[in-house]
Amino acid sequence: MAKKLSKDIDVIKSSGNVFADLGLPSAPEDMLKVNIAFAIASTLSKRNLTQAAAGEIIGVDQAKVSALLRGKLTGFSVERLVTFLLKLGRDVDITISRQHANREGKVRVKAAAA
Numbered sequence: 001m002a003k004k005l006s007k008d009i010d011v012i013k014s015s016g017n018v019f020a021d022l023g024l025p026s027a028p029e030d031m032l033k034v035n036i037a038f039a040i041a042s043t044l045s046k047r048n049l050t051q052a053a054a055g056e057i058i059g060v061d062q063a064k065v066s067a068l069l070r071g072k073l074t075g076f077s078v079e080r081l082v083t084f085l086l087k088l089g090r091d092v093d094i095t096i097s098r099q100h101a102n103r104e105g106k107v108r109v110k111a112a113a114a
Contacts (some may be wrong), residue, residue: 033073035109036081041069042111043088058084 044054044065051065058065068076068084082092097105 029078029107030073032078032107032109033076033081034071035111036078036085037068037071037073037076039090039109039111040081040084040088043085043090044069047088054088058087 044051049057051062051069055062055065064075068081073081085092099105
């Protein structure tokens with residue numbers, strides 16, 4: 001459902017899946033990477049870290065931090081992104097829930113405030 005803010009701009013409420021909203025195919029891993037990258041970006045912002053300082057902490061150069069913050073996640077595995085969160089002092093909890101016989105499982109990320 002689109003809302004009109006002005007004569008030129010339509011605003012559509014997100015489904016929570018940026019790939020679906022844009023009509024792009026995605027895998028659960030893609031959304032997981034997006035959510036982890038968002039947590040990393042939030043942490044860097046909260047700590048007022050420059051890209052260079054963040055790179056020193058997580059062990060990559062500034063250009064890789066810039067790519068991550070711009071959503072260029074192709075070169076980053078889920079494992080690597082989780083390692084970045086750990087190096088930034090964030091705890092990462094993984095919970096395996098009950099089995100669903102009538103559908104595939106879902107990946108959900110619940111982030112605490114940075």
